[in-house]
Amino acid sequence: MNYNLNQDTTKEKTSTVAALRKLLQLIASEQKTLLLGMITILINSGLLLIGPLIIGYTIDHYVRTKDFNGVLQYAGILLGMYLLALVTGYFQSKLMGGVAQRMLYTLRNAIFNKIQELPVAFFNQNKAGDLISRVNNDTDKINQFFSQSLMQFIGSMVTMIGAGAFLLSINTRLGAAALAPAVFILVFTGLVSPWVKKKNARNLQKVGGLSAEIQESLNNFKVIIAFNRRDYFRKRFDEANQASYSSAIGAGMANNIFVPVYGLFSGMAQLIVLAYGIYLISIGDFTVGLLVSYFSYATNFYNPLRQLAALWANFQVAMAGWDRISAILNMENDLQVHPKTDQVAGAALLEFRDVNFGYEPGKDILHGINFSLEKGKTYALIGPTGGGKTTTASLIARLYDPTKGKILLNGRDIRSYSTEERTQQIGFILQEPFLFSGTVRDNILYGNAKYKDYDNQALEAVIKTAGLEELLGLFDEGLDTPVSSGSDNISLGQKQLIAFMRAVLRNPQLLILDEATANIDTITEQLLSAILNNLSKETTVVIIAHRLNTIENADEIFFVNSGELIRAGTMQHALSLLLAEKRSS
Numbered sequence: 214m215n216y217n218l219n220q221d222t223t224k225e226k227t228s229t230v231a232a233l234r235k236l237l238q239l240i241a242s243e244q245k246t247l248l249l250g251m252i253t254i255l256i257n258s259g260l261l262l263i264g265p266l267i268i269g270y271t272i273d274h275y276v277r278t279k280d281f282n283g284v285l286q287y288a289g290i291l292l293g294m295y296l297l298a299l300v301t302g303y304f305q306s307k308l309m310g311g312v313a314q315r316m317l318y319t320l321r322n323a324i325f326n327k328i329q330e331l332p333v334a335f336f337n338q339n340k341a342g343d344l345i346s347r348v349n350n351d352t353d354k355i356n357q358f359f360s361q362s363l364m365q366f367i368g369s370m371v372t373m374i375g376a377g378a379f380l381l382s383i384n385t386r387l388g389a390a391a392l393a394p395a396v397f398i399l400v401f402t403g404l405v406s407p408w409v410k411k412k413n414a415r416n417l418q419k420v421g422g423l424s425a426e427i428q429e430s431l432n433n434f435k436v437i438i439a440f441n442r443r444d445y446f447r448k449r450f451d452e453a454n455q456a457s458y459s460s461a462i463g464a465g466m467a468n469n470i471f472v473p474v475y476g477l478f479s480g481m482a483q484l485i486v487l488a489y490g491i492y493l494i495s496i497g498d499f500t501v502g503l504l505v506s507y508f509s510y511a512t513n514f515y516n517p518l519r520q521l522a523a524l525w526a527n528f529q530v531a532m533a534g535w536d537r538i539s540a541i542l543n544m545e546n547d548l549q550v551h552p553k554t555d556q557v558a559g560a561a562l563l564e565f566r567d568v569n570f571g572y573e574p575g576k577d578i579l580h581g582i583n584f585s586l587e588k589g590k591t592y593a594l595i596g597p598t599g600g601g602k603t604t605t606a607s608l609i610a611r612l613y614d615p616t617k618g619k620i621l622l623n624g625r626d627i628r629s630y631s632t633e634e635r636t637q638q639i640g641f642i643l644q645e646p647f648l649f650s651g652t653v654r655d656n657i658l659y660g661n662a663k664y665k666d667y668d669n670q671a672l673e674a675v676i677k678t679a680g681l682e683e684l685l686g687l688f689d690e691g692l693d694t695p696v697s698s699g700s701d702n703i704s705l706g707q708k709q710l711i712a713f714m715r716a717v718l719r720n721p722q723l724l725i726l727d728e729a730t731a732n733i734d735t736i737t738e739q740l741l742s743a744i745l746n747n748l749s750k751e752t753t754v755v756i757i758a759h760r761l762n763t764i765e766n767a768d769e770i771f772f773v774n775s776g777e778l779i780r781a782g783t784m785q786h787a788l789s790l791l792l793a794e795k796r797s798s
């Protein structure tokens with residue numbers, strides 16, 4: 214599956230209605246609040262619509278007859294109505310603000326949970342900074358629309374429809390003339406909106422790119438400083454910033470296109486009402502009071518339309534953000550759990566059967582790999598850099614599925630194991646161990662449900678039984694030694710030790726060490742070797758190492774080169790294969 218989120222996003226075409234329907238599902242549980250919100254909008258718009266009618270009535274019946282008591286009475290009614298509109302307006306913002314915040318919360322959780330479900334290939338193909346921008350920035354665009362614009366949007370629509378109905382009912386011909394410019398606005402909006410959305414999508418993509426650039430340079434700050442290449446990253450950042458700036462200008466211009474066009478047509482409509490209205494009064498078909506009301510209704514129709522111009526732009530931004538978010542939400546993990554297959558009797562612990570694999574479609578890295586691992590034995594994978602050792606180990610741990618062939622775990626297709634079952638049976642110590650902020654204890658118990666409730670004393674007893682006591686002793690404050698994922702308060706070797714303890718404590722059937730001792734001194738390495746020898750007799754160990762002394766005790770050595778795996782037999786033969794490969798390259 215192609216997990217690249219930034220591929221072809223500009224060409225993507227999602228129907229706005231379909232996108233909106235999906236988005237609204239996120240607030241399906243907010244029906245009551247939305248209903249209340251709608252009621253406040255209807256009251257607000259209703260009050261706005263009745264206002265001009267009352268003003269017209271007051272002019273025709275009380276101002277012209279100079280009945281000031283009547284004028285005062287109706288002025289009081291109008292004041293009451295406007296105060297009520299103020300109160301309903303306040304509740305409207307409060308209700309919708311709450312809905313939008315809850316929506317933002319749900320949306321961020323949904324994206325984060327989806328990202329957590331996705332396989333390693335997804336993270337290979339997307340930059341962390343861009344993903345962060347989607348979770349933070351793009352969701353915020355949707356939040357802004359829902360908290361600030363949606364109710365205004367609906368309110369404006371209701372007011373417009375009401376005002377349009379009044380315009381047509383008071384005088385059909387004048388009404389039709391007044392509304393004619395709106396048809397042009399509608400056509401213009403329909404034609405221009407996809408282009409505006411595209412501009413906004415491009416802008417969000419560039420903002421994501423900028424975020425990725427920041428993330429990359431922060432992650433690599435040491436290399437940047439050591440090589441004095443600040444200028445290089447400054448230049449890269451400047452380019453990304455420039456691209457983001459240009460796309461923001463483009464999006465801003467696109468978003469602003471609606472306001473002047475709507476303004477132009479609104480002005481034209483008012484001119485039409487004024488000219489045609491005065492003509493109708495001159496021939497005795499209309500009254501001054503009615504024209505004042507009429508003018509107010511035309512304003513009530515076109516003012517919200519002008520507001521809609523700005524709101525529509527916000528809507529396009531939100532929809533562009535939603536497209537980027539749904540691209541994540543629509544991703545499916547293609548490493549699905551398959552139905553259980555029959556177990557092959559007397560099978561090896563793990564078996565590769567004619568396995569091919571490539572990170573990109575059509576570009577296989579591993580070709581026709583066949584081998585099996587027996588219970589309780591130690592295996593070594595050796596070979597030149599880039600030969601395919603880590604890739605083979607990643608397939609053993611099912612970080613990826615083969616493009617061809619099969620992998621059997623305990624005689625059953627590895628794909629038929631649930632993630633929990635599989636990770637319980639296979640422990641993988643990666644080349645670059647991942648630690649998170651906390652303590653040594655937090656990190657060695659990561660993913661270990663069995664000991665998570667043990668207090669330090671009980672855990673230390675378990676550690677002692679597993680032979681890890683001396684390793685723990687290398688940390689000043691033992692289990693409580695602080696660990697910080699970002700800074701370097703512990704060495705790389707110490708990180709590898711923590712990852713080692715984490716994996717051993719889980720007591721897996723199969724333990725893979727990918728260059729897991731590369732940064733550990735020889736004495737400590739001997740200690741690790743003793744711990745590995747002390748593991749249960751059932752435990753199978755796969756060691757990937759460049760330092761050959763690490764694999765002295767291996768029962769079998771595999772030589773992995775150019776994506777092919779052969780049995781190397783003795784250590785001597787393995788060494789000759791390595792040397793031959795070095796000479797030929």
Ligand SMILES: Nc1ncnc2c1ncn2[C@@H]1O[C@H](COP(=O)(O)OP(=O)(O)OP(=O)(O)O)[C@@H](O)[C@H]1O
Nearest residue numbers: 337572573578596597598599600601602603604605
């Ligand atoms: N995430 C990835 N995406 C695309 N290609 C990759 C990826 N990881 C590795 N490769 C490619 O796969 C090939 C095998 O890499 P692999 O990491 O398995 O080699 P290795 O034998 O473990 O090397 P080393 O000894 O340096 O760790 C290399 O050509 C590498 O460029």
